[in-house]
Amino acid sequence: MMDEVLNLLENYGYALIILSLFIGVIGIPAPEESLIFLVGLLVGYGRLALGLSVISAICSVYAALLVAYAIGRWLGYPFMKRFGKFIGLTERNLEIVSKGFQRNALRTVVFGIFIPGLRQLSPYVAGVSRVPFKRYLLYALIATLVWVIPFLIAGRILGSVFHVGPEVAPYMGLGIGVLFVFYWLWKKRKKLRFK
Numbered sequence: 588m589m590d591e592v593l594n595l596l597e598n599y600g601y602a603l604i605i606l607s608l609f610i611g612v613i614g615i616p617a618p619e620e621s622l623i624f625l626v627g628l629l630v631g632y633g634r635l636a637l638g639l640s641v642i643s644a645i646c647s648v649y650a651a652l653l654v655a656y657a658i659g660r661w662l663g664y665p666f667m668k669r670f671g672k673f674i675g676l677t678e679r680n681l682e683i684v685s686k687g688f689q690r691n692a693l694r695t696v697v698f699g700i701f702i703p704g705l706r707q708l709s710p711y712v713a714g715v716s717r718v719p720f721k722r723y724l725l726y727a728l729i730a731t732l733v734w735v736i737p738f739l740i741a742g743r744i745l746g747s748v749f750h751v752g753p754e755v756a757p758y759m760g761l762g763i764g765v766l767f768v769f770y771w772l773w774k775k776r777k778k779l780r781f782k
Contacts, residue, residue, distance in 0.1 A: 596625070596626070596629060596634075596635070597629075597634060600635060600639075601635075601639050601640070601643040604622070604626055604640065604643040604644055604647065605643050605646065605647040606647075607619075607622055608622065608623070608644060608647040608648050608651065609647045609648075609650060609651045610651075611651075612647075612648050612651035612652060612655070612706060612707065613651045613654060613655050613707070614655065614707050615707075618703075619648075619703075619706075620738055620764045623644055623734075623735055623738040623739050623742070624738045624739070624741060624742040625742060626640050626644065626739060626742060627640075627738065627739040627740060627741060627742020627743040627744075627745075627746060628742040628743070628745065628746035629742075629746070630739070630742070630743045630746065630747075631742065631743040631744065631745065631746020631747035631748075632746050632747070637743065640739060641735070641736070641739060644735045644739060645731055645732065645735050645736075648731045648734065648735055649727060649728060649731045651710075652696075652710045652727040652730065652731065653710075653723075653724070653727060655707070655710035655711050655714070656710045656711070656713050656714040656718075656720075656723055656727070657714060658711060658714065659710060659711035659712065659713060659714025659715045660714035660715070660717065660720075661714070663711055663712075663714050663715035664681070664715050664717075667681055667715060668681065681715070685712075685715065685716035685717065686716075688712050688713065688716040688718065689716055689717075689718060692713060692716070692718045692722070692723070692726060693726050693729075695709050695712075695713075696709050696710070696713060696723070696726040696727060696729075696730050697726060697729050697730045697733060698771055699730075700730040700731075700733075700734045701734060701764055701767050701768060701771075702764075702768060703764075710727070713726075
């Protein structure tokens, strides 16, 4: 399986990076962290260029976050209002969720990008919640940068310095994501303890 992925990345390179990350972030949950980490490994091996890999990944993720926001903004609320009752989402509940999201939009978008599922959901909810577009542009950019760059650089370092094989990419990507979530929860718990 990994040989097939490597072959595809070497043959289609940056176009595959853009398409895979865009589709993954827009709503088909996939191991995007592992893909970014694998791209970093290939950069470390000299098979992909660092600059083009970073630009491809950042542009793809940022575009996907903005498209998902736009879909949520223009289609989401009417859709949720009409069909939400079938999943127990009343108009009142939708308003409560929207207000809560407005208050915590930066945290939800930036930290949510590290959590599969929430990564795909938060841009839609931001659109439905009518988070101002200029503010969302900034939040999405921050989220994109703090998510893409560390995974790519970690892959590059492990590929060029430690010569880690590509077969560990799925585990390393997942591991880095899990470590980030645990760190964030630890900091949150520590902060609550001092209140």
